[in-house]
Amino acid sequence: MMGGTASESAYRILMGVLESRTGQTLSPNRIWRIEMSLKPVMQRHGIVDLDALVAALVTSTSRQLLDDTVDAMLNNETFFYREHSVFDDIAKTALEQLRVINADKRRITIWHCGVSTGQEAYSMAMLFAEQEARWAGWQIDIVGTDVSYHAISRARVGLYSQFEIQRGLPVQRMVRWFDQTEGGWLAKADLRRRIDFSVQNMLTDRPPLAGPADLIFCRNLLLYFSLPMRQKAFARLRMVAAPQSFLVLGAGETVLGQTDQYVASPRLRGLYEPADQQVRRVAAA
Numbered sequence: 403m404m405g406g407t408a409s410e411s412a413y414r415i416l417m418g419v420l421e422s423r424t425g426q427t428l429s430p431n432r433i434w435r436i437e438m439s440l441k442p443v444m445q446r447h448g449i450v451d452l453d454a455l456v457a458a459l460v461t462s463t464s465r466q467l468l469d470d471t472v473d474a475m476l477n478n479e480t481f482f483y484r485e486h487s488v489f490d491d492i493a494k495t496a497l498e499q500l501r502v503i504n505a506d507k508r509r510i511t512i513w514h515c516g517v518s519t520g521q522e523a524y525s526m527a528m529l530f531a532e533q534e535a536r537w538a539g540w541q542i543d544i545v546g547t548d549v550s551y552h553a554i555s556r557a558r559v560g561l562y563s564q565f566e567i568q569r570g571l572p573v574q575r576m577v578r579w580f581d582q583t584e585g586g587w588l589a590k591a592d593l594r595r596r597i598d599f600s601v602q603n604m605l606t607d608r609p610p611l612a613g614p615a616d617l618i619f620c621r622n623l624l625l626y627f628s629l630p631m632r633q634k635a636f637a638r639l640r641m642v643a644a645p646q647s648f649l650v651l652g653a654g655e656t657v658l659g660q661t662d663q664y665v666a667s668p669r670l671r672g673l674y675e676p677a678d679q680q681v682r683r684v685a686a687a
C-alpha cells in the first residue's frame with residue numbers, strides 16, 4: 403500500500419497525472435498525504451474515494467476535475483520575504499547591477515516562475531514601491547506565473563488570511579500595503595497593478611514577458627522535478643533570460659551537477675548567471 407486506503411494503481415495513476423501535467427514528482431511524505439489533499443476535491447465532485455476519483459479521471463471529459471485534482475496535489479507553500487536575506491541582498495546588489503546593465507533602456511523585467519499565491523512577487527513589488535523616487539523614469543515589469551490556476555487566481559486577488567499576512571511580512575509593511583477587510587488582508591491597488599499574474603507550465607509555455615528577463619526567481623519548484631525535468635527547466639529559464647541577468651533559486655537548490663546553462667555568480671552570493679555570460683566576461687578580460 404503506497405499511501406493509504408486506495409489501490410496501488412490508483413496512487414500510481416495520480417502520480418503519473420501530476421508528473422505529465424506539471425513535471426512534479428511526489429516525495430514519499432507527500433504520497434502519504436495525497437488522500438487528505440484530494441478530499442476536498444472528491445467532496446466537491448461527489449466522489450467517494452481515490453479509486454473512484456481515478457475511475458472518473460479516466461472516463462470523464464471534465465477538465466475541471468482534472469485541473470482540481472492536479473492543483474490539489476501541488477505543494478503551494480510560500481510566504482512573504484521567504485529567506486528574507488535573499489531579498490535584502492537582491493535589493494542591495496542585484497538591483498544595483500541591473501541599474502547599470504540596463505541604464506540605456508531604463509527597464510527591468512522580473513519573472514517569478516512558480517509564484518504560487520503571489521507573496522514572492524508582492525515582496526518584490528513592495529521593494530520597488532518603497533523606492534519610488536529612486537526608480538522614477540524606469541519601467542519595472544513584474545510577472546508571476548504558476549501552473550496552478552487556483553494559486554494564480556488567489557495571487558491576482560491579493561487577499562491573504564491573518565496567518566498568511568503575518569508570515570514574513572513586517573507589521574509596518576502589512577499596514578502600509580494591505581487593507582484589512584472582512585475577508586482578510588487585501589493588497590492595495592497600487593501594489594496589485596505592479597504585477598501581471600498568469601497560469602503557465604514552465605516546462606511547456608513561454609512566459610508572457612515583454613522582453614528578456616533580467617531577474618528570474620525560480621524557488622522551491624525544481625526541487626520536485628526529476629533530474630531530466632530539471633535540466634529541461636534550466637534550459638527554458640535560460641531561453642528567456644537576458645544575456646546579463648540573474649537567477650534566484652531556493653535555499654536548498656543549486657545548479658551544481660544539474661545543468662551547464664547556469665553557474666554561481668562570482669559577483670553576487672547565492673545568485674546564478676547564464677554560463678555563456680561568464681564565458682563572454684572571461685573572453686573580454
Ligand SMILES: C[S@@+](CC[C@H](N)C(=O)[O-])C[C@H]1O[C@@H](n2cnc3c(N)ncnc32)[C@H](O)[C@@H]1O
Nearest residue numbers: 424478480516518548549550603604621622623
Ligand atoms: C513550493 S511553491 C514555491 C513558491 C515560491 N516560489 C516560494 O519559493 O515561496 C512551488 C510552486 O511551483 C508551482 N509549480 C510546480 N510545477 C510547475 C510548473 N511545471 N510550472 C509552473 N509552476 C509550477 C507549484 O504550483 C507551486 O505553486
